[in-house]
Amino acid sequence: MAPEKKTYLVTGANRGIGRGILAEYLSRPNTIGVAAVRDLEDETSKSLSGINKGPGSILIMVKIDSASPRDAASAVHLLRTDHNIHNLDVVVANAGLATGYGPVLESSLDELQDMVEVNAYGPLALFQATHELLMRAEEPKFVFISTRMSSIGRMEKAPFPVGAYGATKAMMNFLVRKIHFENDKLVAFSIYPGFANTLLGAEGGRQCGAKGPPRFSAEECAGWVVTALNIYIMPLESYVKNIIIVGASGQLGSQLVDNLLQKSRFNIAALSRWDSDATFPSRVQVFKGDYNSSEFLESALQGQDVLIVAFGFDVPLNLEAQIIDAAGRAEVPWIIPNEWSGDGMNEKLCEVFSLLGDKRKYRKQIESLEKCAWIGIATNPWFDYSLKSGWFGIDIPKRKAMIFDDGTNLITTTTISQVSRAVAVLLSLPIHSSTGSPCLSDYKNQFVYLESFSISQQDMLAAVQQATGTRPGDWSIEEKSSEDYIEEGRKEAETGEKLGIVKILYGCTFKRGLGDKFYGKEIMNKRLALPRENLKQVVERVAREAKEMKGKK
Structure with a gap:
């Protein structure tokens, strides 16, 4: 029997973030994407027919002008009668209007009224019209695309005034929160997708005196919205x-702790030697003990969902195997x-x-454990660390x-x-998914391939x-064969010199056709909605840190 199609409705779907969200969903198999647009005859609306679709997926077009109090109800009636749509899994209220960019004193009441109609009345009418179809879905979601300018708690940090625009978005933020608590089955939330380089974003930035275009593309911001919806796609116990x-x-490890702590869902613990003087944030539970004690390791690992091993070269060769063995006895499902x-x-x-080849034995060890699975993270040498330490062949302080x-x-x-x-982000995904959306099990006993730069x-x-x-004339340049560096x-x-291992690693990295790229593998940045990094900014930071490091020696 063919899997049941999931149905997603997106307003403002003909351009920008809305178009990106629609495209993300239509690329999945067995999906119905409902594109709600203000003008069905506009060229941007007609071009939606060219969006790539997954096997069994279809596109439906409906007219919804968010300034109209009746369009949403008419569109839902059309979905029922003409397209036999009787449930909606996700509704994304994306369409918006921004015309007043100045402070409150300069805000036009007419502009404020126009924005209230589109940014608050329109999404509310959309929710009321789609409510019955949403509640027929197994796990319904209603999401409102908001803005950081609507934050009351962080108003003093807002980069632009936009008083009227922010107020209209804040109004709907309140209503969305009420919707969430008034409907037990429904998950409703507002999300700020990032400062996107769309027509609205670029014009807003220009009006407010921003230096340069918005940082993120519409596709990137759309990816973050879909990732957020994926995270809320399953019950909490999943x-x-x-x-x-x-x-x-x-x-x-320290940066892993910082990023994981930003996700309020997680309980973070650290495994530490009994004689270690390392300190951790207050929210981190610390288990101190003897790594040679299997009883200590198993006790610390009891009840854990994920074990992350992140240590360097200078650890006993059998330590990882001991920890994995203890994880198996403690039945830690993910390593x-x-x-x-x-x-x-x-x-x-x-x-x-x-x-690197020796690491295979640890993956095989995990696969042999009945209750455990592994996910490998392939990164190639870390850019910032390798550049700062000189392992990329560039000694910044000495030029x-x-x-x-x-x-x-x-x-x-x-x-x-x-x-x-x-x-x-990876560990924020649901463990399983019945919708075709990304989940942790997609990566069971596989590698996740990452890339900041191809350089x-x-x-x-x-x-x-x-x-x-x-x-260039300020620098002393030496040339060397990567093959010779590997042999060296x-x-x-x-002879037991650990520096030799490092040379092999970086020699392989620079050798064409060996360790330079992840040949035939998919880079997962887009799937995980990771931001694009700015090379100039990263290198400037590394250069400062390299200079400071030299000064401390």
């Missing part, structure tokens, strides 16, 4: 809640092992960089660079902050020179 981290005070590097599924890379091969090969690299954001070493050097205000590292590693 999510992971209790997360424990080994290595929570390290470079990656993120200590990967955080190259593609562990790249056999050629694993053969050259044996330390020296070692260029591998010709320095033009593009490599995949990820910042630590992007890695930690990705993990927080050459020459481009890195140019960005550093720009950030430091230096010229191999010889050092054979």
Whole structure:
């Protein structure tokens, strides 16, 4: 029997964020996307027929002008009679109007009335018209696309005045909250999708004197809205809640803690040695004990939904196996092992960089445990850490660079902050999904591939020179073959020199066709709705930190 189609209605669906949300849903299989637009004959509305659709998915067009008190009811009647639609799973009130960008003193009452009709009366009429169809869905959602300018609690931090516009959005925020509490079955919430580079966003920024266009594309903002809806798509018990981290005070671990704490759903714990002087935020439960004690490890891991292993090179070789074994006895369902590097599924890379290949035994160990599964996070060397420490061949304080091969090969690299954001978003997904939306089980015993930048070493050097205000002539340049660097590292590693392992890692990263990219793998940034990072800003920060680090030595 064919799976039941899910039905999503989006207003303002012919452009900007609304179009992006509609496209996200229509790309799924067995989906009905209802595009509500003000003018069915507008070219932007007609162009919706060209949106890519998943197998079995269909597009329905209806007219809803949010300024009209009757359009929503007429559209719902049409859905019932002409399209046999008798339930709506998600309704997105996206259509909006912004004409008054100044402070309250300068606000026009006529403009305020126009915006109230579109930004508050319209979404309210939409909810009232769709309420019966929403309540026939198993897990109905009503979402209102709002703005940070509507926040009363953070009003003093608003970057622009927009008094009238913010007030009309705030009015609907209140109503949406009431809707949520007045309807037991329905999840209703307002969401600020980000400052999007849409017609409305760009004009608003221009009117308010913003420097440059809005930062985010409409597609990115739409992705965040859909991710938020995915997070609320299942009952609360279908999510992971209790997360424990080994290595929570390290470079990656500390940022994982910070990002996970931003999700109020999670209970975060840290596993720490009994003699460690590491400190953690007050919301983190700390389990201190002897890592060699299987009783301690199992006790600390009892009741945990996720174990994250995030430690560096300088740990006993058998420690990860001991922790995984304890997780198996404690029946921890999800384990993120200590990967955080190259593609562990790249056999050629694993053969050259044996330390990466050795990680396979931990994944196999987890697979052998009846109640456990793993998710690997493939990042390639961390961009900010590797650039600051000089491992990318660029010594910022000394203005020296070692260029591998010709320095033009593009490599995949990820910042630590992007890695930690990705993990927080990943673990916010429902464990299972019956709707085709992303869920944690999609990644069971698989890798999640991340990327901040696809960048050459020459481009890195140019960005550093720009950030430091230096010229190419100010730098001492050495050239080296990546193959020679790998061989050099191999010889050092054979003598027990840990630096040799690092050289092999970075030599493989810069060697074309080896560890430079995630060949044949999908980068998951878009699926996880991760923000695009600004290379210039990241490099400027790294350059400052490298200078400060030198000053402390």
